[in-house]
Amino acid sequence: MNKKVNAMYFSATDTTKKVVSQIAKKISENMDGEITVNNIDFTLPEGRKESRSFTKEDIVVVGVPVYAGRVPNVLLKYLNIITGNGALVVPIVLYGNRNYDDALIELKDLLELNGFKIIAGGAFIGEHSFSKILANNRPDEKDLAIASDFADQIYKKIIMQDDIQNVMVKGNKPYRKYYKPKNKEGIPVDIRKVKPKTNSNCIDCKLCVSVCPMGSIDESDVSKFNGICIKCGACIKKCPTQAKYYDDQDYLRHKYELEIDYSERREPEIFI
Structure with missing residues (x-):
């Protein structure tokens, strides 16, 4: 089979990357016994x-995290300038064990409108960007084994069907509104403007500057922000001295509720 396999992802804390890379790697191994994957990381600005732009000779595994039950709105502009030209695509969303809501169908629709042919889709679980408890260390071995089996199914579909039919995935139309946390009175709260603080553990290594997907952390003073914070968790989880933290009470209450209410393990869902 003369197809080029591409792994394309936004992955601030590397969870989406792990799933997308595993699927793309296994498809490539099935095709020619070698790992020849073109990696396209669009995490950083x-x-x-x-x-x-892709062609009919491409297979593209595209992965994004789920933010508030949808595709992150900060990625929509970029995703809308990717053209498929008949390329086969596998949309993947990764969520923190609460729910992926309408993120997968939204990503599928977006890619379809841009000229891709949807051959499969999947929703996987990764450690929540707010927490080190919720879906801790996922995707784990079981998740990646499911990703490998999914890739085998995708490969079989490609080689066995001359006219590959688009796949249907779970979701609503019109899409549900973005999920909003609530305060103790049950009133929705807006945590979009909440940003992490920096404590005295900071050694000014600038790692947080280099991993911020929005390029928002000020290089001359890493405690300051020059742009938005999307709560991706990169600066907190990758800080070598645990110098970054949140102290906003609405954010912390929401984080605690997620850890309590959604502690039961959820499993990946695949569509093929």
Whole structure:
């Protein structure tokens, strides 16, 4: 089979990357016994500056995290300048064990409108960006085994069907509104403007500057922000000295509720 396999992802804490890479790697191994995957990481601002165009000879595994039950709105502009030209695509969303709501169908629709042919889709679980408890250390071995089996099914579909039919995935139309946390009175709260603080553990290594997907952390003073914070968890989870933290009470209450209410393990859902 003369197809090029591409792994394309936004993955601030590497969870989405793990799932997408596993699927793409296994598809590639099935095709030619070798790992020949083209990796396209659009996590950082530099990775979202240029449009991407594919052809019918491409298989693309595209992965994004789920934010508030939807595709992150900060990625929509970039995702809308990717053109498929008949390329086969596998949309993947990764969520923190609460729910993926309408993120998968939204990503599927977006890619379809941009000229991709949807051959499969999946919703996987990764450690929540707010927490080190919720879905801790996921995707784990079981998740990646499911991803590998999913890739085998995708490969079989490609080689056995001359006219590959688009796949249906779970979701609502119109899409549900973005999920909103609530305060103790049950009133929805807006935590979009909440940003992490920096404590005295900071050694000014600038790692947080380099991993921020929005390029928002000030290089001259890492306690300051020059742009938005999307609560991706990169600066907190990757800090070597645990110098970044949140102290907003609405954010912390929401984090605690997620850890309590959604502690039961959820499993990946695949559509093929």
